[in-house]
Amino acid sequence: xxxxxxxNMVTTSFELPGYRVVKNLGLVRGVTVRSRSILGTLGxxxxxxxxxxxxxxxxxxxxxxxxxLDRMMEHALERGxxxxxxxxxxxxxxxxxVTEVLAxxxxxxxxxxx
Numbered sequence: 001x002x003x004x005x006x007x008n009m010v011t012t013s014f015e016l017p018g019y020r021v022v023k024n025l026g027l028v029r030g031v032t033v034r035s036r037s038i039l040g041t042l043g044x045x046x047x048x049x050x051x052x053x054x055x056x057x058x059x060x061x062x063x064x065x066x067x068x069l070d071r072m073m074e075h076a077l078e079r080g081x082x083x084x085x086x087x088x089x090x091x092x093x094x095x096x097x098v099t100e101v102l103a104x105x106x107x108x109x110x111x112x113x114x
Contacts, residue, residue, distance in 0.1 A: 005073045022111050024107075029072055030074070032068045032071065064101045072087070
């Protein structure tokens with residue numbers, strides 16, 4: 001059994017098509033906390049004048065979500081998982097300009113269905 005969690009073995013659904021869960025290893029999570037920089041906030045303020053996507057914040061959010069997901073996958077690997085099902089994201093403001101992003105799911109061991 002391959003004990004590495006690859007991105008194609010991570011899903012928001014409760015099962016992976018073509019695989020069966022052989023062991024449930026419990027909840028895993030990845031947390032990251034980010035703040036906006038002064039320069040980023042100024043740049044984003046200028047982007048709001050033009051309208052459309054605020055690319056500075058869009059990039060920051062994408063990097064933050066990816067980091068939380070990577071940390072969750074590391075936690076799953078530490079537990080001996082080769083897949084994570086039921087993945088979700090959550091975000092909370094800790095203080096003004098500081099946000100926590102949490103990725104969480106259920107670590108499992110799966111094998112090819114016969």
